[in-house]
Amino acid sequence: MRKKNELDATDIRILAAVQKHGQLSKTQLAEKVNLSPTPCWERLTRLKAAGFIRSFHAIIALDRIVDITQVVVTVSLNHHRKADFDKFETYVLGRDEITSCVATGGGVDYIMTVHTPSLAAFQAVMDDLLDAQIGIDRYVTYFATRQVKSGQPDVSRLLGQARARPHANNPPATG
Numbered sequence: 001m002r003k004k005n006e007l008d009a010t011d012i013r014i015l016a017a018v019q020k021h022g023q024l025s026k027t028q029l030a031e032k033v034n035l036s037p038t039p040c041w042e043r044l045t046r047l048k049a050a051g052f053i054r055s056f057h058a059i060i061a062l063d064r065i066v067d068i069t070q071v072v073v074t075v076s077l078n079h080h081r082k083a084d085f086d087k088f089e090t091y092v093l094g095r096d097e098i099t100s101c102v103a104t105g106g107g108v109d110y111i112m113t114v115h116t117p118s119l120a121a122f123q124a125v126m127d128d129l130l131d132a133q134i135g136i137d138r139y140v141t142y143f144a145t146r147q148v149k150s151g152q153p154d155v156s157r158l159l160g161q162a163r164a165r166p167h168a169n170n171p172p173a174t175g
Helices: 009-021 026-033 037-049 082-093 119-131 155-164
Strands: 069-077 098-103 110-116 136-143
Touching (some): 009 037, 082 098, 082 110, 119 136
């Protein structure tokens, strides 16, 4: 398996194309990355096998299907042992309504995004969380009024920025 820094420019173009456009046919992908179809598809297969592409998704316009309540919840746990974090995270992984959960350092332990069809359904999720005895000390809710932006950073831009700045472990030579 390749290391992070072993991706070449063509690999990055392939990753950027599938990130932006999702699943593409062999011909469509080859056109987007300016490579012939078979070698392009072989590279894509290798990138998938190496774990660089986790999955493909469709972004559904939920607001066109159902009214939805989106709530951001910050959570602090009573204790900060590995077992406490594991217990909380295992519970969260089993709840479909919790669509995002990020462990943080600092003032709170987790920031979660919860999607439910109503405020009452959200309250039921929170009641279940508290009843589950998973070590929650306190939580704060923030009701989303509208989605401004959602997504992942553009892989090619992110890599370009990472390669452009000097690494802290390798300061520039002075002379």
